[in-house]
Amino acid sequence: MQPTICSRCHKNMAVIFITKVENGETKNEGLCLKCARELHIKPVDDVINRMGLSDEDLDSLSSEMMDALGGPESLTDTGDGEEDGDEGKTATFPFLNRLFGGGNGGSSGNLPARQDGPVQEGGSAASSGAQQPPQGAPQRTKRKFLDNYCINLTDRAREGKLDAMIGREEELERVIQILNRRQKNNPCLIGEPGVGKTAIAEGLAQRIALGQVPYKLRDKEVYLLDLTALVAGTQFRGQFESRMKGLIEEIRKTGNIILVIDEVHNIVGAGDAEGSMNAANILKPALSRGEIQVIGATTFTE
DSSP: OOOOOOTTSSSSBBOEEEEETTTEEEEEEEEOHHHHHHTTOHHHHHHHHHHTTTTEEEEEEEEHHHHHHHHHHHOOOOOOHHHHHTOOOOOOOOHHHHHHTOOOOOOOTOOOOOSSSSSOTTHHHHHHHHTTTOSSOOOOOOOOOHHHHHEHHHHHHHHHSOOOOOOHHHHHHHHHHHHTTSSSSOOOEEEETTTSHHHHHHHHHHHHHHSSSSSSGGTOEEEEHHHHHHHTOOOOHHHHHHHHHHHHHHHHHHHOOOEEEEEGGGTTTTTTTTTOHHHHHHHHHHHHHSSEHHHHEOOOOO
């Protein structure tokens, strides 16, 4: 199927297709995600609001789709030679699958079926090998809230993007000792600004990446919470609570996440508004039940 351009804005790729009746005539239209939201098409609007996507997120998704297709010109180019040459092939868009929760083996017609059986020699073997994850990085599924509102320090450590921790080995050993407890295993780092509190969390991520931690922590992943991104764009009542609950639920289901909250005193007022709960009150039940592990960092004055 040839991808089409949005019939409303004529800029982005159409991913939502609707049928409407005007003057007794049936008309088919294709809309991009942003136009579908502006027209308040209920199923799409509900999904976008539930996921907490902003207009900037939709613009970036549309740009990614257009880049994958080669720009707007490729949507209007319907030459016979190209169409005949591409017959039988299916265009796939992994970012749409991630957006709406799709994956391999789904029922969508746009997803290629997984091939079972022995791999043929030649191109098939090469393509299968290209899909294998890197040797040092564990394979994991897409994590919507963690990937959007947190920074994976363990992945950054594996990629060599973190600086070496110097002079905080004793404090790091104490943090590792607390994390290994069965209960009351949420350390809080308190010190003056600039003394290296966040560097201890980065040092922990480096230790985990190198496997230089006790067995209980070897499969853990350290995520640094970006509280600004979590609060940004929450214009309506309940949006912040929905994001926070989704983040906690994702951490609970994953089971191997250590969440680092820098300037932890800021969560007391984060998302606080009339008739709503702040981040601290939402975190309390999960912390008290031991469902999530948190490393906090703050200063004496705060």
